[in-house]
Amino acid sequence: MQPQPALRRTGAGRLASGLAYAGFALLGLMAGGRTPLAGEPAVQRFEFVEVHMGADFRLVFYAPDADSANRAAQAAFERVAELDALLSDYEPDSELMQLCARAGQGRAVPVSKDLWHVLERSQQLAKATDGAFDVTVGPLVRLWRQARRTRKLPDPQALQQARQAVGFELVRLLPECQSVELKQPHMRLDLGGIAMGYAADEALRVLREHGMPCALVDASGDVVVGDAPPDSAGWRIGVAPLEADQPPQRYLLLSHAAVTTSGDAFQHVEIAGQRYSHIIDPATGLGLTERRSVTVIAPDGITADSLATALCVLGPERGLKFIQKMSGVEALFLWREGDHLHTRETPGFAFREVPANRNKECSRQEP
Numbered sequence: 001m002q003p004q005p006a007l008r009r010t011g012a013g014r015l016a017s018g019l020a021y022a023g024f025a026l027l028g029l030m031a032g033g034r035t036p037l038a039g040e041p042a043v044q045r046f047e048f049v050e051v052h053m054g055a056d057f058r059l060v061f062y063a064p065d066a067d068s069a070n071r072a073a074q075a076a077f078e079r080v081a082e083l084d085a086l087l088s089d090y091e092p093d094s095e096l097m098q099l100c101a102r103a104g105q106g107r108a109v110p111v112s113k114d115l116w117h118v119l120e121r122s123q124q125l126a127k128a129t130d131g132a133f134d135v136t137v138g139p140l141v142r143l144w145r146q147a148r149r150t151r152k153l154p155d156p157q158a159l160q161q162a163r164q165a166v167g168f169e170l171v172r173l174l175p176e177c178q179s180v181e182l183k184q185p186h187m188r189l190d191l192g193g194i195a196m197g198y199a200a201d202e203a204l205r206v207l208r209e210h211g212m213p214c215a216l217v218d219a220s221g222d223v224v225v226g227d228a229p230p231d232s233a234g235w236r237i238g239v240a241p242l243e244a245d246q247p248p249q250r251y252l253l254l255s256h257a258a259v260t261t262s263g264d265a266f267q268h269v270e271i272a273g274q275r276y277s278h279i280i281d282p283a284t285g286l287g288l289t290e291r292r293s294v295t296v297i298a299p300d301g302i303t304a305d306s307l308a309t310a311l312c313v314l315g316p317e318r319g320l321k322f323i324q325k326m327s328g329v330e331a332l333f334l335w336r337e338g339d340h341l342h343t344r345e346t347p348g349f350a351f352r353e354v355p356a357n358r359n360k361e362c363s364r365q366e367p
């Protein structure tokens, strides 16, 4: 694609230039931030969006000029694409799928640093949650996707068969040679509950390495932020509500943190009047039927993403107990029982909150 300079007016009445560049789009460039002090470089706000891992990846950051902003964004997107090629469960050639192809062969397979890191974190959380978070749910996710297409629950035999290839204890990690053995044939790992958060962390890291510490990465609802925007105490982020068609009810002000919401608002299937979430309860082998969402604030994206999925399975009672002793982690549980909307949260959640004000920097979360 050739660069296509264009000018458009923003809602705030300021001029913005939108440039489409080869491989990625610079959606908005507008004068932002305060007047720089003498000797201080002026920064402008830049926003870029590309589709990666099947979802919109949005980068918002402050940079001194368009050239350095483009370079930084391109490097961040390249890193995300690299991770997708390793961690995707859709792409048959991904490193993850290559590993799965060797399941049940009685051999450990050496893996990349990235895959190792994500699997190590996954296994830690699986053990700590007694398997509520479990990346071996791949065969069950496959059945769920089939059920979404056919609007029929999997037949008991198929479910039984799939469950034989599910269980975090079937994954053996060998740290001394950074290798992984999948002990059962037909195992299929699915990193959908953790990889986005890690990719967002990595994109933010690359932006910082390119001299853009003041940045937000929004991996389709997995939001990770670095330094606060100029003249601001943090990035304002709207918390995803329980229902997909509702606006955020609460807003957070964050810097050097991550926030993620997991729930069934956007991904579910309804069969015989029952709603099944895309989040699988490994105890039943089926999608969660409780109408709930969990928003997690954590120091980084990989923690927020994986914990939100795990807490969704655990539910408010067990979930709040589980994170009680974790430092730097806050959670908000929303759930519906009949007509009642219930809320429970950690005491520190509200400390990160700010009043709603739509005119300021804001990123809306989607689960």
Ligand code: AMP
Pocket (backbone or CB within 6 Å): 132, 133, 134, 135, 137, 141, 190, 191, 192, 193, 194, 261, 262, 263, 278, 279, 280, 281, 282, 305, 308, 309, 313, 367
């Ligand atoms: P998230 O949207 O981050 O909560 O992740 C949901 C995705 O994680 C699903 O689409 C599956 O790919 C995967 N997944 C589903 N159930 C589980 C589970 N119990 N533990 C770990 N990952 C899961």
Ligand code: MG
Pocket (backbone or CB within 6 Å): 192, 193, 194, 260, 262, 304, 305, 306, 307, 308, 309
């Ligand atoms: Mg998650």
